[in-house]
Amino acid sequence: MPDQPRFPYGEKDLAKFREAQQLAYHCAEQVAAWIEPGVTERQATAELRRCLVRAGVRDFFHVPFAWFGDRTAFRHFHTPLQFFAGSRVLAEGMPYVLDCAPVVDGYTADIGYGGKVGENPVWDLLAKDLRTYRELILREVRARRTLAEVYAAVDAQLAAHGYDNRHQVYPGRVIGHQVTRSTARGPAGVSLFGFGVRTLQTLGRELVKERLEGRSPLWAGGRASRHAPTPGLWAVEPHIGFRDVGIKFEELLVVTDEDAYWLDDDLPHVRRWALQEDAA
Amino acid sequence: MTGRSNGTRRRTVDSGGLALAVYEQGDPADPTVILVHGYPDDHSVWDDVAADLAADHHVVRYDTRGSGASGVPAAREDYRLELLGQDLYAVADAVSPDRPVHVVAHDWGSVQSWEAVTTPGAYRRIASYTTMSGPCLDHMGYWIRHRLRRPTPRHLAQLLRQGAHSWYIALFQLPVLAPAAWRLGLARLWPRVLRDLEAVRTRPGHPQATLAQDAVHGIELYRANMSPRVRAPRERYTEVPVQLVTLQRDRYVCDFLSEGLERWVPRLTRRTLNATHWSALLEQGPTVAAMVREFTARDHGALRQEPSATGELVVVTGGGSGIGRATALAFADRGARVVVCDRDLPAAQRTAELCELSGAKAAAYLVDVGDGAAVDAFAERVAAEHGVPDVVVNNAGIGHSGTFLETTEEEWRRVLDVNLWGVIHGCRAFGRLMVERGTGGHLVNLASAAAYLPAKRLAAYATSKSAVFMLSDCLRAELAPHRIGVSTICPGIVNTNITRTSTFSGLDDEALAAKQAKVSKLYARRGFPPEKVAAEIVRAVRTRKPVVPVTVEAKAARLLGRLSPALLRRAARIDAG
Numbered sequence: 001m002p003d004q005p006r007f008p009y010g011e012k013d014l015a016k017f018r019e020a021q022q023l024a025y026h027c028a029e030q031v032a033a034w035i036e037p038g039v040t041e042r043q044a045t046a047e048l049r050r051c052l053v054r055a056g057v058r059d060f061f062h063v064p065f066a067w068f069g070d071r072t073a074f075r076h077f078h079t080p081l082q083f084f085a086g087s088r089v090l091a092e093g094m095p096y097v098l099d100c101a102p103v104v105d106g107y108t109a110d111i112g113y114g115g116k117v118g119e120n121p122v123w124d125l126l127a128k129d130l131r132t133y134r135e136l137i138l139r140e141v142r143a144r145r146t147l148a149e150v151y152a153a154v155d156a157q158l159a160a161h162g163y164d165n166r167h168q169v170y171p172g173r174v175i176g177h178q179v180t181r182s183t184a185r186g187p188a189g190v191s192l193f194g195f196g197v198r199t200l201q202t203l204g205r206e207l208v209k210e211r212l213e214g215r216s217p218l219w220a221g222g223r224a225s226r227h228a229p230t231p232g233l234w235a236v237e238p239h240i241g242f243r244d245v246g247i248k249f250e251e252l253l254v255v256t257d258e259d260a261y262w263l264d265d266d267l268p269h270v271r272r273w274a275l276q277e278d279a280a
Numbered sequence: 281m282t283g284r285s286n287g288t289r290r291r292t293v294d295s296g297g298l299a300l301a302v303y304e305q306g307d308p309a310d311p312t313v314i315l316v317h318g319y320p321d322d323h324s325v326w327d328d329v330a331a332d333l334a335a336d337h338h339v340v341r342y343d344t345r346g347s348g349a350s351g352v353p354a355a356r357e358d359y360r361l362e363l364l365g366q367d368l369y370a371v372a373d374a375v376s377p378d379r380p381v382h383v384v385a386h387d388w389g390s391v392q393s394w395e396a397v398t399t400p401g402a403y404r405r406i407a408s409y410t411t412m413s414g415p416c417l418d419h420m421g422y423w424i425r426h427r428l429r430r431p432t433p434r435h436l437a438q439l440l441r442q443g444a445h446s447w448y449i450a451l452f453q454l455p456v457l458a459p460a461a462w463r464l465g466l467a468r469l470w471p472r473v474l475r476d477l478e479a480v481r482t483r484p485g486h487p488q489a490t491l492a493q494d495a496v497h498g499i500e501l502y503r504a505n506m507s508p509r510v511r512a513p514r515e516r517y518t519e520v521p522v523q524l525v526t527l528q529r530d531r532y533v534c535d536f537l538s539e540g541l542e543r544w545v546p547r548l549t550r551r552t553l554n555a556t557h558w559s560a561l562l563e564q565g566p567t568v569a570a571m572v573r574e575f576t577a578r579d580h581g582a583l584r585q586e587p588s589a590t591g592e593l594v595v596v597t598g599g600g601s602g603i604g605r606a607t608a609l610a611f612a613d614r615g616a617r618v619v620v621c622d623r624d625l626p627a628a629q630r631t632a633e634l635c636e637l638s639g640a641k642a643a644a645y646l647v648d649v650g651d652g653a654a655v656d657a658f659a660e661r662v663a664a665e666h667g668v669p670d671v672v673v674n675n676a677g678i679g680h681s682g683t684f685l686e687t688t689e690e691e692w693r694r695v696l697d698v699n700l701w702g703v704i705h706g707c708r709a710f711g712r713l714m715v716e717r718g719t720g721g722h723l724v725n726l727a728s729a730a731a732y733l734p735a736k737r738l739a740a741y742a743t744s745k746s747a748v749f750m751l752s753d754c755l756r757a758e759l760a761p762h763r764i765g766v767s768t769i770c771p772g773i774v775n776t777n778i779t780r781t782s783t784f785s786g787l788d789d790e791a792l793a794a795k796q797a798k799v800s801k802l803y804a805r806r807g808f809p810p811e812k813v814a815a816e817i818v819r820a821v822r823t824r825k826p827v828v829p830v831t832v833e834a835k836a837a838r839l840l841g842r843l844s845p846a847l848l849r850r851a852a853r854i855d856a857g
């Protein structure tokens with residue numbers, strides 16, 4: 001077995017990653033405040049992009065996504081093209097998910113934000129239960145379980161909740177992927193198949209390198225994930241669904257040589273859980 | 281008899297210029313029930329039912345237009361369903377202006393009440409509807425159309441049978457003859473017709489004195505409505521909770537006429553009564569009253585936002601996971617009230633929570649189905665807290681793999697306790713309650729394709745399941761006269777938790793975990809979701825299907841077992857499972 005690579009980031013780097021993630025969530029919250037019935041997915045992603053660019057973002061790890069209604073649960077998705085924002089119009093009572101990945105000075109954020117307009121009791125329950133997954137994943141990673149084992153633990157929790165695993169619809173069925181500082185020199189802000197050109201360069205290089213080492217920068221349930229998470233940063237995105245409603249968060253998990261922790265706890269969903277706890 | 285003299289208050293209600301004779305009993309502060317009679321009766325056909333209900337209901341009856349003491353319209357078109365439906369609203373507005381009413385109807389009364397109940401917005405004025413022996417003519421139009429478009433042997437047989445039962449409708453289209461028959465003697469013969477064909481004892485005051493003229497006027501009901509509605513049916517839905525009481529020995533309306541009624545009536549409860557078309561009202565009035573009472577009580581004050589207060593009651597054992605949970609959810613979606621039990625209480629509670637997301641009422645209980653006393657106590661508790669269930673799904677089960685000689689006595693006992701005794705206890709406790717109630721019901725037992733597919737590694741499991749299969753066959757025969765259906769479900773390979781909890785003879789903990797993981801992966805790859813099994817279970821209850829192999833492998837095995845049992849015997853040697 002080749003040596004585990006050491007944790008590659010210092011405090012300064014982490015602060016930069018944290019800033020990028022804050023910026024991304026901040027934009028998502030702004031769009032969430034702006035969004036209302038009648039808006040289409042395309043309008044929402046355009047607004048999200050505008051917001052990010054206004055904040056100084058020049059490059060994207062991937063283009064912004066928005067899913068409305070049953071598309072939050074990826075129902076009836078058959079081709080990857082269906083991930084792209086479409087003409088679905090937001091209506092009262094619908095859930096929605098925003099997903100964006102700005103790159104700031106080479107520091108990548110990749111976030112997911114779930115919301116609803118009006119009343120939706122299914123969404124409320126899912127949103128409350130999402131917390132279980134954040135805690136479960138951290139616990140399992142800290143115990144140095146393999147990525148495949150964590151994936152299976154998430155699946156078992158989903159079964160107990162009576163939900164289903166929607167991240168399995170993502171290409172490669174991934175629940176997460178590694179995030180690195182991008183040092184590629186391709187054109188910034190240009191994207192191919194929804195991914196920034198620089199992303200593809202970096203990702204391609206990582207895929208080849210990690211493959212050679214018997215590790216995968218992609219986190220799924222299969223053979224390639226039968227190793228503990230490589231020290232570094234992982235964007236983790238449990239996406240859970242019940243019938244026509246889906247919700248996710250996506251944020252960076254820091255895996256150091258001995259430990260693991262979520263990069264930042266000051267995020268919309270974590271604040272919402274704290275509020276609910278206080279209210280209860 | 282009783283009703284007429286005992287505090288019956290008479291009044292007249294105007295409906296579009298026609299005077300309707302209305303009869304009231306009971307305390308107007310109690311929930312109002314309007315009883316609508318059929319052809320060729322008048323309000324007095326309800327005497328027994330009304331007398332019983334008056335104890336705790338404000339009971340209202342009226343003579344429908346053209347009968348009894350009500351006005352007789354001049355023209356045929358004045359017998360149109362629209363007007364008949366308006367009559368019901370006129371009476372409801374007069375006797376209960378502020379609160380919605382419960383409607384109970386029989387025969388033509390039921391046909392015309394359907395018109396009122398399927399009028400958009402009906403739920404604002406009608407709290408519940410109990411219907412006997414009278415379909416919605418529009419639904420019937422669609423029913424016929426559907427069968428003509430898909431003329432399978434079964435559909436054709438149904439058309440022919442219902443056609444044969446409707447001979448009098450054709451006769452009623454004859455101009456002079458039909459009225460003449462009533463005038464010239466049929467009216468006088470009617471008590472004998474009721475006695476000989478309908479098992480109704482003759483008694484003073486019945487039938488009404490106005491029978492001959494009522495019968496003649498009423499012929500217009502058929503002439504004005506049958507063919508337009510059946511030929512050009514309208515799409516008629518209703519949100520009103522409906523209780524359909526099928527009379528088992530009805531000579532005029534076949535039970536299969538209500539097949540697929542859920543399409544129009546999402547909040548439907550089905551009941552059966554062992555009675556003829558008229559003996560239901562004239563001989564079993566108190567039983568009918570009890571059914572009405574139970575239904576109106578369920579609904580009491582229920583708002584539209586709480587759809588499940590009147591839905592049928594469904595019990596699912598082992599409802600905390602997999603097929604059981606999916607089945608509970610599927611019934612909840614259809615407006616049922618759901619009770620789940622499991623030996624894992626938090627899991628059952630979770631299922632109840634998910635059911636409530638569909639707006640259903642749900643409850644969870646801790647029960648080990650292998651414990652007979654516990655199941656008896658559970659059944660008693662369900663009956664006391666929720667009522668006698670309409671559907672019971674005996675689903676709790678465990679997986680076990682091991683050859684005959686490998687399997688220890690303890691393992692045998694555990695598998696048989698849950699998989700076989702669990703079903704025995706469930707059928708016994710709930711079957712008895714259903715028989716006592718006397719209005720039918722349905723038991724669903726989860727067997728398996730292993731019930732008919734021998735495999736050397738599934739000795740105990742397959743034995744338990746094949747016992748469930750046979751038990752269900754015997755029980756079905758026994759309960760048929762009580763109108764309690766029994767369905768055996770044989771799922772096949774379904775992606776649930778069962779593989780993660782299955783035990784294997786002769787393996788240590790580590791090997792067991794590995795084996796469980798391996799089998800789980802296999803089942804996951806097959807990818808057949810428990811929701812599809814649940815949909816089949818719901819369908820089996822609706823159509824009273826006796827045996828349901830669900831997946832292709834379950835169907836193929838059943839077929840193969842019939843074509844070549846020897847082949848299956850040989851395949852049983854394969855080291856699988």
Ligand SMILES: NC(=O)c1ccc[n+]([C@@H]2O[C@H](COP(=O)([O-])OP(=O)(O)OC[C@H]3O[C@@H](n4cnc5c(N)ncnc54)[C@H](O)[C@@H]3O)[C@@H](O)[C@H]2O)c1
Nearest residue numbers: 598600601602603623648649676677728773774776777778
């Ligand atoms: N999954 C399949 O492929 C399959 C195939 C054929 C038949 N079946 C049958 O379907 C039924 C449901 O199985 P499933 O796949 O949903 O399994 P599952 O393990 O997902 O669910 C079974 C549930 O029953 C409960 N249970 C077990 N023993 C109990 C007991 N003694 N008392 C009360 N509750 C108990 C469990 O706690 C669990 O919640 C079983 O009878 C099983 O044999 C399943």
